[in-house]
Structure formats: C-alpha cells, structure tokens
Amino acid sequence: MLLAISPFVKWAGGKTQLLKHLEDLLPDTFGTYYEPFIGGGAFLFDTQPQHAVINDINEQLINVYRQLKADPEAVIAAIRELDSIPCDKERYLAVRQQYNEKISSGELDAPCAALMIWVNKHCFNGLYRVNGKGLFNVPYNNKTGGVSMDENNLRGIGQYFRDNDVKIMQGDFMDACADVKEGDFVYFDSPYVPVSDTANFTSYTKDGFALQDHMRLADLFRELSEKGAQLMLSNHNVPLVHELYQGFNIHEMAVRRFINSDATKRTGKEVIITNY
Numbered sequence: 072m073l074l075a076i077s078p079f080v081k082w083a084g085g086k087t088q089l090l091k092h093l094e095d096l097l098p099d100t101f102g103t104y105y106e107p108f109i110g111g112g113a114f115l116f117d118t119q120p121q122h123a124v125i126n127d128i129n130e131q132l133i134n135v136y137r138q139l140k141a142d143p144e145a146v147i148a149a150i151r152e153l154d155s156i157p158c159d160k161e162r163y164l165a166v167r168q169q170y171n172e173k174i175s176s177g178e179l180d181a182p183c184a185a186l187m188i189w190v191n192k193h194c195f196n197g198l199y200r201v202n203g204k205g206l207f208n209v210p211y212n213n214k215t216g217g218v219s220m221d222e223n224n225l226r227g228i229g230q231y232f233r234d235n236d237v238k239i240m241q242g243d244f245m246d247a248c249a250d251v252k253e254g255d256f257v258y259f260d261s262p263y264v265p266v267s268d269t270a271n272f273t274s275y276t277k278d279g280f281a282l283q284d285h286m287r288l289a290d291l292f293r294e295l296s297e298k299g300a301q302l303m304l305s306n307h308n309v310p311l312v313h314e315l316y317q318g319f320n321i322h323e324m325a326v327r328r329f330i331n332s333d334a335t336k337r338t339g340k341e342v343i344i345t346n347y
C-alpha cells in the first residue's frame with residue numbers, strides 16, 4: 072500500500088497539478104525509476120517506486136532527503152525548536168542568517184535540513200535563490216505563525232526511502248543518468264525554457280539552466296531512447312521545445328502556475344513528451 076506522502080517544500084515547478092497527466096502516461100512496467108531533477112519530488116512520492124535513483128543539483132535540498140532517510144526524528148526535533156519562537160521579520164532574518172552560517176561551514180546535517188525546511192516555509196513564495204557566494208537571500212513572506220512542517224509526512228518520506236531501494240544523488244543530471252539501461256524509466260523535469268524572451272534565451276538564466284543545458288538534455292534524451300529506456304519529460308509549450316524533441320510524442324496540457332507572483336503569468340500550456 073502506498074504511504075500518504077507529498078512534497079515537504081514549496082518548490083518552483085512543483086508538479087502537483089500535472090500529477091494526473093503524468094500518472095496517465097506512466098508506463099505499466101519498468102525497471103529502475105530515475106528522476107534526475109527531483110525538486111520537491113511530487114511525482115516520486117505519488118508513484119513510490121521500489122527501485123529509484125533521485126538527484127538534484129541543489130545540495131541543500133538533497134541534504135534534506137538524506138537526513139530524512141537517516142533520521143527523520145532528528146530533523147523534526149530541530150524544526151520544532153525553530154518553531155517554538157513565533158516568526159516575524161526579525162526572527163526570519165535571524166534564522167536565515169543561521170542557515171547561511173551552516174551553508175558557509177558546509178555542515179550538511181539534520182539541523183541544516185531543519186533550517187532549510189523552516190526557511191522555505193517562511194520565505195517569499197517558497198523561492199530558492201542564492202547570491203554569488205551561495206548564500207540564501209530570499210526575503211520574508213510577511214506571514215506570521217503556523218508550524219513549518221507536517222511531522223507525519225516527514226516520517227513517511229523517511230520510511231519510504233528506508234523501506235525501498237532509493238539512491239539519493241547530488242550533481243548534474245548527466246551523471247545521475249549514467250547507469251540508465253533498457254527498460255528503466257526516466258522522468259525529466261528540468262527548469263523550464265522561459266515562455267517570454269525566448270529570442271534572448273541563450274546563456275544567462277536566473278535558475279542557471281541555459282539553452283546549452285536544454286540542448287545537452289535533448290541529446291541525452293535521444294541517447295537513452297536509443298538504449299531502450301522509457302522516457303518522459305515536461306516543459307513549457309514553446310517552439311524551442313518542439314524543435315528539440317521533434318519526432319517524439321508531444322502531449323499538450325493546460326495548467327495554472329501558482330508560484331509566479333505576477334497573476335497574469337499563472338496560466339499557460341505545458342507539454343509532456345514521451346518516447347513511447
């Protein structure tokens with residue numbers, strides 16, 4: 072039976088809305104499940120495969136997954152302590168400072184995971200943004216109160232990781248896919264191609280995923296497809312994406328986007344691409 076688990080962070084590109092469509096397109100059988108851009112993990116927690124490899128380039132996010140696997144109670148206790156003082160702007164900035172000290176010292180432990188979850192709950196729009204020194208700089212969301220976690224969800228995530236064969240990697244998506252073989256399933260949910268400014272979309276992007284990265288991803292998609300892996304990928308419904316994945320099955324879906332603070336940009340079309 073599946074556990075009642077869901078993302079513990081609000082994450083840009085969270086897939087909760089697209090889940091039904093992703094479920095409908097998931098192959099009936101597959102070997103290992105790969106998710107090289109795990110983010111909040113909505114589809115992984117929905118699917119709960121027994122053999123999985125998950126990855127993200129964000130080492131703080133991956134530290135949370137690893138800490139939840141090792142000892143969810145340690146993370147929960149540390150979040151409870153952070154929640155014992157009510158949040159206002161001053162408190163937010165003080166905790167963000169603590170988090171940044173952890174980042175600077177490179178201590179990837181349970182208290183650092185707790186700080187990451189707490190800060191995500193109290194920062195503006197659940198954004199994850201760092202400055203040139205790698206320090207987290209998102210402002211306060213101006214909301215007070217409330218607990219920063221669902222304890223049973225965090226326990227359930229830890230249990231899912233421990234009861235199954237789930238490898239948790241941190242790095243670039245290419246490395247995470249090195250062992251993909253025939254019959255395996257890969258779901259690619261990279262940062263999306265921007266909807267506007269596609270003409271200027273070349274090297275600089277605010278999420279660090281440039282045109283060149285989209286091209287690397289499309290090359291990997293073709294390579295793994297030739298190996299006989301079953302592949303699914305989501306992105307915006309823009310001409311570049313159609314060009315990159317020409318010849319594959321492109322399914323168009325209407326979605327609403329909540330994370331964008333500009334209400335006019337909250338609706339749009341996305342595509343789910345499959346090679347089967």
Ligand SMILES: C[S@@+](CC[C@H](N)C(=O)[O-])C[C@H]1O[C@@H](n2cnc3c(N)ncnc32)[C@H](O)[C@@H]1O
Binds near residue numbers: 284
């Ligand atoms: C659109 S989000 C994934 C959203 C996720 N599916 C969810 O449901 O929350 C994209 C993720 O890709 C990660 N990322 C960006 N560049 C990457 C790279 N080169 N390799 C691996 N992950 C990367 C980001 O840190 C982010 O978590």
